[in-house]
Amino acid sequence: MEFQKNLLEYISQSLMIAGDTIAVVESVTSGCLQVAFSQMPNASLFYKGGMTAYALSEKVRLLNIDHHEAEECDCVSEDITETMALNAAQLFEADWTIATTGYCTPNRSSSYKIFAFFSFAYKGEIVLTKKLELHPKTQGLDAQLYYTEFILGCFKSEVNQLLILI
Numbered sequence: 052m053e054f055q056k057n058l059l060e061y062i063s064q065s066l067m068i069a070g071d072t073i074a075v076v077e078s079v080t081s082g083c084l085q086v087a088f089s090q091m092p093n094a095s096l097f098y099k100g101g102m103t104a105y106a107l108s109e110k111v112r113l114l115n116i117d118h119h120e121a122e123e124c125d126c127v128s129e130d131i132t133e134t135m136a137l138n139a140a141q142l143f144e145a146d147w148t149i150a151t152t153g154y155c156t157p158n159r160s161s162s163y164k165i166f167a168f169f170s171f172a173y174k175g176e177i178v179l180t181k182k183l184e185l186h187p188k189t190q191g192l193d194a195q196l197y198y199t200e201f202i203l204g205c206f207k208s209e210v211n212q213l214l215i216l217i
Contacts, residue, residue, distance in 0.1 A: 058203055065210040066147075074143035075101035076114065076135050078126070079153035079167045083199040099143045104135070114138045124168040127152050129168050131179050136172040148172045149206060155194040157187045165189055167198045171209055179209055185216035 064207040066073060075084045088094060102113065105175055107126045110116040116131060117140050124131065128164035153167025154160070166184040183201055185194050 054205060055200070055203075056200075058200075058207060059087060059091045062203065062210060063093055063097070065207070065214055066097040067093060069146075069210070069213060070146075071101060071146040072097050072099050073147040073149070073152075074099040074139055074145035075149045076134075076139035077101065077103045077151045078110070079155055080151045080195050080199050080202070081155075082105055083153065083195050084202065086204060087199060099145045100214075102139070110135065114142075123141050127154065127161070127168065128168075129182070132170040133172075133177050133180055134170040136170040136177060137148060137175065139174060140172050142215055146174055147206075151198065153183075153198070153200065154191075154199075163187060164206040165194055167194075169198070169205075171206060173209075173213070179205065182206065 074089060077084055082103050088098045104110045104209050105115055107121050111118045111121060114135050118132055123130060132150050132152050136148045140148040149171055151167055151169045154165050157165055158162040158214060165187055166182055168182050170180040183198060185197060
């Protein structure tokens with residue numbers, strides 16, 4: 052897995068300038084974001100860690116996702132992703148969190164589509180949630196890598212907005 056070096060350096064530099072920490076909680080990206088953050092320069096100064104909670108039962112147990120709500124949407128929704136981000140922020144005691152959920156291969160639960168939701172939380176509040184859709188013939192790993200790169204690009208924009216305010 053190789054990510055744009057300048058993107059990783061920019062995020063690293065920005066988090067250090069702001070004095071902020073980050074944690075990630077992933078489902079559909081299944082650790083790709085954790086790899087990216089671990090590859091950033093000086094990661095130990097701002098990256099608190101991450102978790103991959105793939106199964107519904109683990110999202111319920113580890114991230115306090117409502118079991119009934121999770122069953123209704125196969126654990127893939129805007130609300131689920133936002134709850135994951137907010138609860139991960141408390142779990143890791145991080146300023147920023149990124150959460151992902153979705154599908155990297157088409158199946159019946161996804162209506163044979165490939166899409167992901169991702170959310171950013173900052174200091175206990177959701178600052179961005181988006182849905183990203185890909186062509187249904189996209190290969191699973193390609194989808195995960197695309198999601199990861201896209202999410203990192205969006206995160207760069209969010210951090211950049213914060214830096215402008217500082």
